[in-house]
Amino acid sequence: MTKSNNAIEVKNMYKDFKLIYDKPNTLKERLVFWKSTKKEYRSVLKNININIKKGETVALIGTNGSGKSTLLKLMTKIIYPTKGTIKTNGKLTSLLELGAGFHPDFTGRENIYFNASIFGLTASEIDKRVDDIIKFSELEEFIDAPVRTYSSGMYMRLAFSVAINVDAEILLIDEILAVGDQHFQDKCFEKLEQLKSSGKTIVIVSHSLGSVKKLCNRGIWIYDGEVRLDGNIDDVVSEYLKVCG
Amino acid sequence: MFKEIYNYRELLKSNVKKEIRGKYKGSFLGVLWSFVNPLLMTLVYAIVFPFILKNSQEHYVTFLITGIIPWTFFTTCVCQGTNTVLINGGIIKKVYFPREILPISVVTSALVNFLISCLIIFIFLIFSGIGFSFNILFLPFIILIQYILQLGIVLITSAIDVYIRDAEYIINFLVQMLFYATPVLYSSSLFPEKIRWLLNLNPMTQIIDGYRDVLFFKQMPNLQWLGFVFVISVVILGLGIVIFKKLEKGFAEEV
Numbered sequence: 461m462t463k464s465n466n467a468i469e470v471k472n473m474y475k476d477f478k479l480i481y482d483k484p485n486t487l488k489e490r491l492v493f494w495k496s497t498k499k500e501y502r503s504v505l506k507n508i509n510i511n512i513k514k515g516e517t518v519a520l521i522g523t524n525g526s527g528k529s530t531l532l533k534l535m536t537k538i539i540y541p542t543k544g545t546i547k548t549n550g551k552l553t554s555l556l557e558l559g560a561g562f563h564p565d566f567t568g569r570e571n572i573y574f575n576a577s578i579f580g581l582t583a584s585e586i587d588k589r590v591d592d593i594i595k596f597s598e599l600e601e602f603i604d605a606p607v608r609t610y611s612s613g614m615y616m617r618l619a620f621s622v623a624i625n626v627d628a629e630i631l632l633i634d635e636i637l638a639v640g641d642q643h644f645q646d647k648c649f650e651k652l653e654q655l656k657s658s659g660k661t662i663v664i665v666s667h668s669l670g671s672v673k674k675l676c677n678r679g680i681w682i683y684d685g686e687v688r689l690d691g692n693i694d695d696v697v698s699e700y701l702k703v704c705g
Numbered sequence: 706m707f708k709e710i711y712n713y714r715e716l717l718k719s720n721v722k723k724e725i726r727g728k729y730k731g732s733f734l735g736v737l738w739s740f741v742n743p744l745l746m747t748l749v750y751a752i753v754f755p756f757i758l759k760n761s762q763e764h765y766v767t768f769l770i771t772g773i774i775p776w777t778f779f780t781t782c783v784c785q786g787t788n789t790v791l792i793n794g795g796i797i798k799k800v801y802f803p804r805e806i807l808p809i810s811v812v813t814s815a816l817v818n819f820l821i822s823c824l825i826i827f828i829f830l831i832f833s834g835i836g837f838s839f840n841i842l843f844l845p846f847i848i849l850i851q852y853i854l855q856l857g858i859v860l861i862t863s864a865i866d867v868y869i870r871d872a873e874y875i876i877n878f879l880v881q882m883l884f885y886a887t888p889v890l891y892s893s894s895l896f897p898e899k900i901r902w903l904l905n906l907n908p909m910t911q912i913i914d915g916y917r918d919v920l921f922f923k924q925m926p927n928l929q930w931l932g933f934v935f936v937i938s939v940v941i942l943g944l945g946i947v948i949f950k951k952l953e954k955g956f957a958e959e960v
Contacts, residue, residue: 486869486870486871487871536801538801539954554800561796565727577715578796
């Protein structure tokens with residue numbers, strides 16, 4: 461057997477979410493509404509089978525609520541499948557939401573350390589990258605000021621710079637290409653292109669079909685919790701636009 | 706699991722730092738509060754108790770301090786630890802990291818605070834003229850037992866608290882009750898012989914007595930009992946890991 465060269469393997473995967481109309485959080489509510497809690501399950505993803513090879517750049521497209529982001533969350537192991545399996549192979553970083561774990565009272569530099577450590581980097585690994593991160597964020601002037609004094613644009617720039625410089629083998633990105641001004645967006649895009657050509661696996665959830673078309677070579681259209689189409693990005697996007705556009 | 710936590714050691718480190726520094730951010734005395742608190746508690750008990758109880762304990766203030774500071778270590782761990790997963794819900798929803806890091810960093814930051822507070826105990830021991838003996842060498846062993854016990858408890862309570870929010874209040878109440886069922890204010894030998902077994906059901910009894918023995922009475926701790934509590938603590942830790950592992954899969958959906 462040769463070693464599998466799949467970065468992500470999703471097999472017969474189902475995900476249900478519990479839908480509770482009035483969630484009993486306390487013991488009292490649990491006791492009072494012992495029987496009347498309505499529990500309904502809504503299946504968000506149904507029988508998903510996807511293999512993503514190492515070095516592929518994949519775009520997940522689909523309408524709101526179709527389950528794209530849920531699929532991404534499952535891949536990062538934030539939530540777990542109800543049935544079936546998901547296997548990932550290699551160091552993984554997800555950019556689901558920027559600035560997770562930023563502490564407003566700490567300085568930009570301290571937050572770089574904190575944020576990067578959430579991605580599983582050690583102190584010496586962060587030391588090596590910290591200058592690159594600061595340079596990429598273009599926040600040299602403000603890096604030793606507390607993050608609470610940052611504007612939202614600066615905040616995002618810092619967060620994106622950390623995440624993009626982690627050097628993961630698999631990168632999961634959820635609709636965050638729209639960070640900062642045009643200049644910074646172009647820079648992010650360039651960096652993603654560079655990561656792509658260095659053989660990283662990238663999975664992007666996005667609605668900006670134009671940029672996705674440029675960056676990715678494979679598209680997966682998720683419709684109502686199921687894979688509707690999987691193939692070359694141009695074909696998938698044009699088919700998607702025909703139906704939903 | 707252990708390998709993964711090791712890989713994320715930097716997160717653990719910065720989390721501990723954040724717990725210690727972030728907690729008193731903006732207050733005038735800052736980190737000093739974690740020492741002022743047990744000192745004030747000691748002051749109150751030292752004033753009040755000799756009046757109520759017939760107190761024959763020599764060096765009562767030092768006696769109190771050797772019990773209250775380890776007890777504070779216990780309460781800060783359990784009370785803060787119980788809602789640590791809930792408090793960090795925002796980040797749990799956004800990023801993957803080994804969730805065990807959260808309870809571990811609460812217990813570890815409390816340990817750091819406790820180790821520094823031990824200086825206060827030493828100061829009291831010196832100035833009351835009690836001094837030290839070789840039995841102090843047992844101290845790391847007792848601290849280790851307490852750490853394991855607390856980590857086990859916090860793993861269990863923090864995971865349950867996500868699903869049943871009352872856990873926090875119940876635990877707070879239980880900890881307060883336990884304070885009186887632990888020989889912190891009194892010596893366990895004062896407890897009537899007949900119901901002494903009740904006191905021994907509480908693992909904290911042996912731990913506090915252990916601290917007292919090696920620091921205050923300068924004698925060998927009861928190794929048999931401590932060994933027993935050590936085994937219990939390891940069992941609780943094992944149980945904690947199992948429960949936490951089982952419940953953590955739903956954290957992101959429940960918080």
